[in-house]
Amino acid sequence: MKIYTAFLFLAFIANNSYSQNIAASQAKEYVGKNVTVCDQVVMVKHATDVNRQPTFLDYGANYPDEIFTVIIWGDDLSKFSYPLKSLEGKKICVTGTIILYKGRAEIIVHDPDQIKK
DSSP states (O other), X not given: OHHHHHHHHXXXXXXXXXXXXXXXXXXXXXXXXXXXXXXXXXXXXXXXXXXXXXXXXXXXXXXXXXXXXXXXOGGGGGGOSSOGGGGTTSXXXXXXXXXXXXXXXXXXXXXXXXXXX
């Protein structure tokens, strides 16, 4: 019985920590789910004139035509050991829960470990 219980526990952990890889164009289909979006960052913009000073990583096209956005709030920028602008033009993978903001899919990143270069 202990082995069966341990197996169920491990299956539960694996199922809840597993993240499916998707393209940026598929992100809207996964709202509320923890996924990994792998695609090319088209533009990186740090908005110093906006509340909480977010940095936006846009996929698919430049703002306002982006298909997916990664947001890193100003409070979290010091956690990154590299300039986020260096991600522009590169294919990266970002893991997190997809949310919708004004009809666009987004992931909010709080930890550098959510991004794989």
